[in-house]
Amino acid sequence: MGxxxxxxxxxxxxxxxxxxxxxxxxxxDGGYKPHDWLGYAVLxxxxxxxxxxxxxxxxARFADFVPTPGQFFAYVRDALRGRERRYVGHNPAAAxxxxxxxxxxxxxxxxxxxxxxxxxxxxxxxxxxxxxxxDIVAGLVVxxxxxxxxxxxxxxxxxxxxxxxxxxx
Numbered sequence: 001m002g003x004x005x006x007x008x009x010x011x012x013x014x015x016x017x018x019x020x021x022x023x024x025x026x027x028x029d030g031g032y033k034p035h036d037w038l039g040y041a042v043l044x045x046x047x048x049x050x051x052x053x054x055x056x057x058x059x060a061r062f063a064d065f066v067p068t069p070g071q072f073f074a075y076v077r078d079a080l081r082g083r084e085r086r087y088v089g090h091n092p093a094a095a096x097x098x099x100x101x102x103x104x105x106x107x108x109x110x111x112x113x114x115x116x117x118x119x120x121x122x123x124x125x126x127x128x129x130x131x132x133x134x135d136i137v138a139g140l141v142v143x144x145x146x147x148x149x150x151x152x153x154x155x156x157x158x159x160x161x162x163x164x165x166x167x168x169x
Contacts, residue, residue, distance in 0.1 A: 002167035005088055007057040013049050014163055017042065017105065021137065036116065043109040046102060059089035066099065067092035086155050088168060094151075097144050101137060108133045 006014075020038045027035035053062040067075070075092035078084040084091065090098060111130035114120045148159045157169040 002162075002169045003088055004166055005059050005168045006163060006166045007060055008166070009048075009052055009056065010060045011163055011166055013045055013052075016045060018141075020045075021105070021141075036112070039109050039112040042105055043113070046106055046109065049102065065090040065095040067095050072096055082154075091151070093147070097140065097147070101140060101144070104133050104137050104140070108137065 020042055024035050024038050027033060027038065052060055055061075058064055072092045072095075075084055079093065087094075108130060111126055111133065115123075115126050115130065120126045152159045159168070162168045
């Protein structure tokens with residue numbers, strides 16, 4: 001069956017974020033409609049994941065996977081040479097992607113919330129930043145999924161299935 005890596009909270013967080021991000025494209029009307037509530041759900045999920053990053057299971061904790069810049073660049077260098085080492089949890093590039101996506105999703109949630117405040121009502125820059133962050137995340141999702149598929153083939157382990165079952169080969 002493999003090694004238990006991703007606990008249920010990490011997997012539920014991951015797939016709920018995926019679902020909510022894409023569902024929000026179908027609910028673009030404002031005014032406390034589903035788009036807004038899904039945005040609040042994202043912020044709540046992110047807060048829960050940050051807490052879990054400090055108190056959760058081994059591979060869920062930031063201390064287990066957040067790389068130093070040196071570790072990140074060494075991993076990328078080795079990966080470009082086809083000599084990257086295998087990690088049970090997130091590799092340094094995947095860890096950087098996780099943190100980047102969490103940061104950008106926080107920005108999306110905050111700018112969405114700001115847009116509903118009197119102080120920022122009608123401010124185009126808030127909407128522009130919100131949309132830009134959504135577009136960046138959509139692009140990074142393509143990179144993230146592509147990298148997961150590539151690493152799965154290179155290391156002969158199904159990373160997508162691991163995020164469903166919690167087990168890596």
